[in-house]
Amino acid sequence: MDHIAAKVFILDKLKRELSANLTYHGLHHTLDVYDITKELCNIEAVTPKDSILLETAALFHDSGFTINNKEHELLGCQIARLELPKFGYTDEAIEQICGMIMATKIPQNPQNHLEAILCDADLDYLGRDDFYSIGATLYEELKAYNVLQNEEAWNRLQVSFLEKHTFFTSTSIERRTLKKVAYLTELRELVESYEKK
Structure with a gap:
């Protein structure tokens, strides 16, 4: 598996083909997920071979956005199945990668440790700490695609999303849950203030 060449290929594709309206799901998001994936592989003691599969899945997980913002996980798997054989990935490895990509579909549903790592x-x-600044980019993206109209709808969506969300790996549970719960509390208070108006 020439994962370095696969990385060069997909980052170039994302850079060229992602819409400017994807203020959240842009190249920066893929690189962030890639970096965190590498970190989690290290802490969660993932084998070198599985780490390569996970890192590849992280790089390809939102590549479907180059085609369409609907069903992008399925489209990302199509891109992985089409392109990864050129870099020496076996069918079995590609199916594992597609399992990881599909697990990130909301609501997340990982079936194994590797899928749980990519979801987290x-x-x-x-x-x-960058929860609000990153959230703001997602709000802009959802407005650009007419999914949301205003900040109140966004904050209600965030409360609902955070209430349902769970981290899966012991590392993420340990280092991210407290802060996530604090954000949920703040946003619940904000949403309650709408009721009082």
Whole structure:
């Protein structure tokens, strides 16, 4: 598996083909998920071979956005199945990668440790200091695609999302849950203030 060449290929594709409207799901998000995935592989003692599969899945997980913002996980798997054989990935490895990509579909549903790691890396920001600044980019993206109209709808969506979300790996549970719960509390208070108006 020439994962370095696969990385060069997919980052170039994302850079060229992602829409400027993807203020959240841009190249920066893929690179963030990739970095967190590498970190989690290290802490969670993932084997070198599985780490390569996970890192590849992280790089390809939102590549479907180059085609369409609907069903992008399925489209990302199509891209992986088409392109990864050129870099020496076996069918078995590609199916594992596609399993990881599909696990990130909301609501996340990982079936094994590797899928759990990618799910946690994908939503790592929910328990980080940059929660509000990253959230703002998602709000802009959802407005650009007419999914949301205003900040009140966004904050209600965030409360609902955070209430349902869970981290899966012991590392992410330990280092991200407290902050995530604090954000949920703040946002619940904000949403309650709408009721009082």
